[in-house]
Amino acid sequence: MSVEPKSLIVSCESPSYAVVHASAEIGIQAPKDRPWYRLTLPASKKSQGSPYLYGVAWPFLVGRVQAAPGMCRCGRPLPDLVQYEVTFDTGTQRLYYLGQCAHCQTVYWSDA
Numbered sequence: 001m002s003v004e005p006k007s008l009i010v011s012c013e014s015p016s017y018a019v020v021h022a023s024a025e026i027g028i029q030a031p032k033d034r035p036w037y038r039l040t041l042p043a044s045k046k047s048q049g050s051p052y053l054y055g056v057a058w059p060f061l062v063g064r065v066q067a068a069p070g071m072c073r074c075g076r077p078l079p080d081l082v083q084y085e086v087t088f089d090t091g092t093q094r095l096y097y098l099g100q101c102a103h104c105q106t107v108y109w110s111d112a
């Protein structure tokens with residue numbers, strides 16, 4: 001997925017702890033040790049996919065920062081975000097978009 005620089009709002013916050021923890025199962029490297037940045041993307045920019053994650057929700061936030069539009073905090077292009085459906089212990093299902101910078105391993109995410 002390519003993302004147009006003008007289409008992004010970036011803030012530093014993570015999804016629920018369960019999502020962070022379970023993201024290791026789909027290839028996110030050391031997710032608990034990496035910064036997570038939330039992206040707000042237009043629906044047309046989100047790619048499709050349907051892997052599943054499981055866990056228990058435990059929300060937390062780590063603050064807000066500014067980032068250059070379309071660029072990772074390390075200066076490389078943002079990674080592609082892939083859609084995942086998360087099923088919580090409560091049975092609630094929620095869509096997330098996750099991607100990790102191959103250079104600095106910062107994780108980017110968006111919810112549906």
Ligand SMILES: [Zn+2]
Binds near residue numbers: 074106
């Ligand atoms: Zn990076």
